[in-house]
Amino acid sequence: MGVYLFRRLISNVLLVAIAASMAYFLAATSLNPRFKYEGRQPPVAEAVVDATLEQYNLNDKTPVFQRYVTWVSGVATGDLGRTWDGKPVNAELGRRVGVSLRLLFIGTLVGAAVGVSVGAYAAVKQYRISDRLIGVGAFVIMAIPVFVLATLLTIAAAGLNDALGFSLLEYTGEYNPALSGWDQVTSRLNHLILPTISLSLGQIAYYSRIQRNMMLDVLGQDFIRTARAKGLSRRDALFKHALRTSLVPVATYFAFSFGTMLTGAVFTEKIFGWHGMGAWLVESIQSHDVNSVAAVSLFAAVCVLFAGFLSDLIVSAIDPRVRVS
Amino acid sequence: MRSKLVLKRMLRNPQARYGLLALALLLLLAYIGPLFGPHDWTEKDFLAFMEPPSGDHWWGTTQIGQDVYAVTLRGMQKSIIIGFLVALVSTGLAALVGATAGYLGGWADRALMWVTDLLLVLPSFLIIAIISPRLKGGSWLWFVVLLAVFSWMITSRMVRSMTLSLREREFVLAARYMGIPAWKIILRHVVPNISSLLIIDATLNVSAAIIGEAALSFFGFGIQPPDVSLGTLIADGSAKAIGYPWLFAFPAGLLVLLVLSVNLVGDGLRDALDPGSNQ
Numbered sequence: 001m002g003v004y005l006f007r008r009l010i011s012n013v014l015l016v017a018i019a020a021s022m023a024y025f026l027a028a029t030s031l032n033p034r035f036k037y038e039g040r041q042p043p044v045a046e047a048v049v050d051a052t053l054e055q056y057n058l059n060d061k062t063p064v065f066q067r068y069v070t071w072v073s074g075v076a077t078g079d080l081g082r083t084w085d086g087k088p089v090n091a092e093l094g095r096r097v098g099v100s101l102r103l104l105f106i107g108t109l110v111g112a113a114v115g116v117s118v119g120a121y122a123a124v125k126q127y128r129i130s131d132r133l134i135g136v137g138a139f140v141i142m143a144i145p146v147f148v149l150a151t152l153l154t155i156a157a158a159g160l161n162d163a164l165g166f167s168l169l170e171y172t173g174e175y176n177p178a179l180s181g182w183d184q185v186t187s188r189l190n191h192l193i194l195p196t197i198s199l200s201l202g203q204i205a206y207y208s209r210i211q212r213n214m215m216l217d218v219l220g221q222d223f224i225r226t227a228r229a230k231g232l233s234r235r236d237a238l239f240k241h242a243l244r245t246s247l248v249p250v251a252t253y254f255a256f257s258f259g260t261m262l263t264g265a266v267f268t269e270k271i272f273g274w275h276g277m278g279a280w281l282v283e284s285i286q287s288h289d290v291n292s293v294a295a296v297s298l299f300a301a302v303c304v305l306f307a308g309f310l311s312d313l314i315v316s317a318i319d320p321r322v323r324v325s
Numbered sequence: 326m327r328s329k330l331v332l333k334r335m336l337r338n339p340q341a342r343y344g345l346l347a348l349a350l351l352l353l354l355a356y357i358g359p360l361f362g363p364h365d366w367t368e369k370d371f372l373a374f375m376e377p378p379s380g381d382h383w384w385g386t387t388q389i390g391q392d393v394y395a396v397t398l399r400g401m402q403k404s405i406i407i408g409f410l411v412a413l414v415s416t417g418l419a420a421l422v423g424a425t426a427g428y429l430g431g432w433a434d435r436a437l438m439w440v441t442d443l444l445l446v447l448p449s450f451l452i453i454a455i456i457s458p459r460l461k462g463g464s465w466l467w468f469v470v471l472l473a474v475f476s477w478m479i480t481s482r483m484v485r486s487m488t489l490s491l492r493e494r495e496f497v498l499a500a501r502y503m504g505i506p507a508w509k510i511i512l513r514h515v516v517p518n519i520s521s522l523l524i525i526d527a528t529l530n531v532s533a534a535i536i537g538e539a540a541l542s543f544f545g546f547g548i549q550p551p552d553v554s555l556g557t558l559i560a561d562g563s564a565k566a567i568g569y570p571w572l573f574a575f576p577a578g579l580l581v582l583l584v585l586s587v588n589l590v591g592d593g594l595r596d597a598l599d600p601g602s603n604q
Binding site: 016023031144147154266270282286296297301304305 | 448452545546573577581
């Protein structure tokens, strides 16, 4: 077991290193931070631009391999370099991870919890009207891309605010910086409502499908009948035996999706004006910010592999069969 | 004979029937619709900027005076072509790589699966986002290639595991002992036997590719102007959706309908080809 885990860790670290290096080379060769200084009025002397870029390890006149070595030696000591305008990438990363976590934590939890309950309910009511409605609803929601959904939500919120004459629902940013104390807390919660709906609706649809299928598989099995036959109430049989067993695959998916979501909420963050990791990915590419692009990719690769690890752990925690084999 | 049976089973399924009907209507709208519109998609009407839908401009106009009806249908044609091409290439790639890895085994298997794992880890969004706008002058076909290259991996793993069991079946062994070369066995005996998986996968890839294209174009990383796709139109429209809803409603609505109908067909195909599955 130890040898297996160790080998897996080595191969994972190798994959992360390759992914991050590829991202760095790609960004360093095709993005052009010099462009951010060139069009200025009054014009900046080329020597000055060169010196500034050199200081941030962004100078395209230095061979790319040399820049890569500087970047890697920085990363090895925990320094991710400078953004195109000289701010430390580490600080920006920390701030943005915080924003993304505040947004995603509730969104993914709500998505998984509601999705699992809806799916389990649909399985118990198989082929009834409610099951069919849930099925059709999930099917339609899964066909709506998140950028369409998020825009629809902002339109609806704007319409509602217009109709009421005051802003009931906020749809830009994380909070209103003019407020403090309790008002700021409620403002934060208000700003969370729409992005959370936009994040979790798709997940609810997806989880409910998986959970329904898994639950139906389990409900048809002998141990549920045995549990009922030995006198267990229907509710106990459903909750303690069926639900727990059918949660295994969903839990795997949950761990995995949380890891990939950290950089994957691009559309929700951009449309609702949250400055998290997903928004950073797009903004750093658009602003030719090589070191930030590399940092986001490194972070994303680590997250994916960590999520894979986490999902293995969760499965072995709730599924005894895995622990034995 | 089997294809006839599958078709019959599929048409018996109301979901699949509606899906096929909707898909056919959408294809007609995209390719025949522009012929009936009063304006061409390149035309600019300098007397009508941001006009709401009217008799002359059926779906309204954009801020540079383009006819939304004509532009949206043009974008839809592009999205449809991209969706089908990406699905074809990616499913083909998945079948070839998976079947080759599974059939040959040994170092070839390890190497191919390592590439698959690597592609799964690579930040695909980032790579496509950086490369595709820089293929200036290069045609949108490069964009199709990029989308396809990053969407075949999971299916190829499934193909591989199915091939592993097919490899030991009598008809494959017989072919091998007759001295038929490996590539011929893979193409003639292995791939046709996993065709139901591939057909279902290709259908679902169409909708995934349409959404993927729209998502990348949303940030300007996909189809480049002056060309349009549903993604670029939705991106333009969503910024102004609150004051000028027609800019957003028509492309977004058509995208959702397109994805929905393709998914319905895919689901119907799955039920018809693989009655045991309860997905």
